[in-house]
Amino acid sequence: MKVEPYQLKAFVLDSGLVSPQDFKKVEEKAQKTGKSIEDILVHENFIKEEDLIHLKAYILGIPFINLEKEKIPIEVLKIIPQPIARKHNIVAYKKEGNNLEVAMLNPDDLQTIEFIKKKTNYKILPRLTTPQSIKNALMQYEESLEQEFGSIIKEQVSEIKHVPGEAGEKKEEKEKLKKAAEELPIIKIVDVLLKHAILQRASDIHIEPQEKEVIIRYRIDGILHDAMVLPKRVHAGIVARIKVLSALKLDEHRLPQDGRFKIETPEYKISFRVSILPTFYGEKVVMRLLPETTKALSLEELGFWGEALEKVHFNIKRPHGLILVTGPTGSGKTTTLYSIMDILNTPEVNISTIEDPIEYTMPRINQSQVKPEIGFTFAEGLRTLVRQDPDIIMVGEIRDKETVELAINAALTGHLVLSTLHTNTAAGAIPRMIDMGVEPFLIASTLKLIIAQRLVRRLTSDVEIYRLTKEEINSFYKNYNMDKILNALKKEKVIKENQGWEDITFARPKDPKTGYKGRIGIYEVLSVSDAIRELIVKEKSSDEIQAQAEKEGMLTMFEDGFVKAARKITSIEEVLRVITEE
Numbered sequence: 094m095k096v097e098p099y100q101l102k103a104f105v106l107d108s109g110l111v112s113p114q115d116f117k118k119v120e121e122k123a124q125k126t127g128k129s130i131e132d133i134l135v136h137e138n139f140i141k142e143e144d145l146i147h148l149k150a151y152i153l154g155i156p157f158i159n160l161e162k163e164k165i166p167i168e169v170l171k172i173i174p175q176p177i178a179r180k181h182n183i184v185a186y187k188k189e190g191n192n193l194e195v196a197m198l199n200p201d202d203l204q205t206i207e208f209i210k211k212k213t214n215y216k217i218l219p220r221l222t223t224p225q226s227i228k229n230a231l232m233q234y235e236e237s238l239e240q241e242f243g244s245i246i247k248e249q250v251s252e253i254k255h256v257p258g259e260a261g262e263k264k265e266e267k268e269k270l271k272k273a274a275e276e277l278p279i280i281k282i283v284d285v286l287l288k289h290a291i292l293q294r295a296s297d298i299h300i301e302p303q304e305k306e307v308i309i310r311y312r313i314d315g316i317l318h319d320a321m322v323l324p325k326r327v328h329a330g331i332v333a334r335i336k337v338l339s340a341l342k343l344d345e346h347r348l349p350q351d352g353r354f355k356i357e358t359p360e361y362k363i364s365f366r367v368s369i370l371p372t373f374y375g376e377k378v379v380m381r382l383l384p385e386t387t388k389a390l391s392l393e394e395l396g397f398w399g400e401a402l403e404k405v406h407f408n409i410k411r412p413h414g415l416i417l418v419t420g421p422t423g424s425g426k427t428t429t430l431y432s433i434m435d436i437l438n439t440p441e442v443n444i445s446t447i448e449d450p451i452e453y454t455m456p457r458i459n460q461s462q463v464k465p466e467i468g469f470t471f472a473e474g475l476r477t478l479v480r481q482d483p484d485i486i487m488v489g490e491i492r493d494k495e496t497v498e499l500a501i502n503a504a505l506t507g508h509l510v511l512s513t514l515h516t517n518t519a520a521g522a523i524p525r526m527i528d529m530g531v532e533p534f535l536i537a538s539t540l541k542l543i544i545a546q547r548l549v550r551r552l553t554s555d556v557e558i559y560r561l562t563k564e565e566i567n568s569f570y571k572n573y574n575m576d577k578i579l580n581a582l583k584k585e586k587v588i589k590e591n592q593g594w595e596d597i598t599f600a601r602p603k604d605p606k607t608g609y610k611g612r613i614g615i616y617e618v619l620s621v622s623d624a625i626r627e628l629i630v631k632e633k634s635s636d637e638i639q640a641q642a643e644k645e646g647m648l649t650m651f652e653d654g655f656v657k658a659a660r661k662i663t664s665i666e667e668v669l670r671v672i673t674e675e
Contacts, residue, residue: 096149098130104148111139126586143223150221158196160186160226165233169193172213175234175292176360181205184230191215196222196230224554228607234292270333270343279330282323283338286331289320291361294611296382300335302328302375314550314612315423332369332376339367347371353450355385366450383452389435395428396614396657399585400646404542404620409433412484414541415504417491419516425548425614426513427452430487433511434458437485445481447474448489463489475499479508488512494530501531504539519545519619519647520639523629537626543619547650547671549663550609556600556661566594574643578655581648587659600661613662615654615671619647 102120105111111119111134119139123130134140143159150157165186172185172193183205187194193215195206200219210217286309290298295311307323323331336343339352352367366381392402408416416433418426431453434444438457449463449471459481461474471488472495478486479499490513491497504510516522522543526536561569569575575594582588588597602608619625619642628638643649648656654668 096152100152101130101149104152105134105140108148110144110148115139146221146223153200153221155200155219155221158186158194158220158222158226160184160196160222161229163229165230167233170230170233172215173209174360175231177205177209178234179231182224182227183209184227186230188215192218194218194220196220196226198222198224198227228553228555232607270329271337276330279327279334282327283331283334286320287356287365290380290382291356291363298378298380298382300328300331300378300380302372302377304374307331314609315548316550328375332378335367335378335380336369339365341367341369346376366452385453389432389453389455390428392432392436395425395432396653396662397616397618398656399581401616401618401648401653404618405433405544408542408620409437409509411509411541413504413507413509415500415510415512415539416542416544417512417514417522417540418544418546419514419519419522420546421515421517423548424546425612426546427489429544429546429614430511430513431455434485434487437509442484443482444485444487445478445483446487446489447471447478448487459483471496472499475503479503479506483508485509485511490514491529497526497529497531501535501539505535516545518635518639518650519543519617520635520642521545523638524635527632533630533632537621537629540621540629542621545617545619545650546614547654548612549615549654549657549667549671551611551613552600552602552661552663553608553610555603555607556664557603558598558600560596560598561594563595573651573655577643577648578652578659581652581656582659585656587656597659598661599658599665601664601666608664609667613657615650615657615663615668617642617647617650617653620645 102116106113106116119130119133119137122128122133122137126133131145135142135145147157163186165184169185169188172188173183173195178184181197181202182199183195183197183202185193185195193209193213195209195217197205197219198221200221206217206219209215286298286300290311293311293313295313296315297312299308299310299312299317301308301310302325305325307325307328309320309323310317311320312318333343336350336352338354340354341350341352349371350369352369353364354367355362355364362385364383364385366383368379368381370377370379392405397405408414418429420426434446434455438444438455440457443459444457445459445461447461447463451460451462454460461478463469463471463474471490471492475486475488475496476499486500486503486508488496488500488510491500500510500512514522514525516525520543522545523536523540527533566575579588579594582597583590583592619638621629622641622645624641624645625638628641651668651672654663654672655665657663658665658668
């Protein structure tokens, strides 16, 4: 059930939707860019997306359905679980007897149809629809979940009476808290909070006690959102339940605690890293969600491209030296290092890590967790790792002089060392290491590559297309090297040689809630050349090192972000938000 290019051409021309001359242009562009004819027809506004899908449905002999304004019965919608519906862009919308009508974007996905048929025992009747239809149906999952979770929370909260908190009776407090943690209403509330966060693709759950209530917030694609507000009386029970799951001390309220637990279902396998902090109104809980089934992404999937990608591949294949990834907390540094290790992870090498914490476990890699309370620090771990005959060492973070000196010594003695550092720019990592007390000549002889990064949200299809005004272009020229970005776009064939900023289209979300989904990195990749080594030895400033790196072709994070905005991967507003947060 696939529309062949010759069929599409014949029907498009016969329908009169596109002229033969325009279709020829589309074919030529498809050949040059490697994009599909369908994508170019829609994105270049030769044909409306819905008209094209109508045409494909006619060619394939499959009915077309538009669900944009349809309200699907919840019992029908739930026949296909939300994770499968979202992953495969397929939703159930009508059931009659043993027949289940499903709307989908790809009628060629016979494997998914067969899977649903086996799971449900229904006869599956596929229908072709639009991305907007699928989006509308998926939103109904969220609405039903909100209602379902809201009613469960409301129902369970009404059953909870007083639970002893921090000021409870000390003698029996532990037993009472343990009993509260095992009560069905509390268990259900915590289960709902976790399940809701997983389905919304949250990276963190915040449980924040206030004077008279408890605020639950989820971090989704880097942005915190209020999820629900609960009465204060449930707070102690929720915290106790999370402590039980994480094997933490129930009666300890004065000191911070850290723990971990795991949830496994047929759909997902997720570890929760738990941090508990005493605050004025009670214990605040933050849980980081770490999907264990997540595979390491390729560097291209992370957002590397062009010369930056080539520099990374060249330097990680070197037998020894130091490679640093820099950026603030939550900028994806560890994910980048894991992706690099995944590339290097072959039977011929021994890779060992010292981390805090171990975020993802990787096969064939020896991962160690630091435990400062017993003296097992990054420095102590690194000192031991060197005696473990490693080829590649990953140090989770360089925090002090001792760790950086050990990392440099390891790089000098024939190891490839990967690590992270908290600096805002790639060039800023060098003065930071000198401030830590490292001799400049040692940095110059070991440092091979510095990657600085941030994460920006990806655009969905729910966007509006626009061009920059002359005033906006002039404003960008005052602050940034726009000609350099323009040349990068031409070099990558994103635009033609004769095009300027006034010819380039950008995208921005129609609705911030639905206009973004997922994140991608923006990077600056500084390869330590001979000229930069000289600057390091002379202890030149980060500005001078940055200027030399840019002279050698390095794109800054803003420039890389602008290129991604021109490719409609993200928006200019999102790039500016992330870059100007500092």
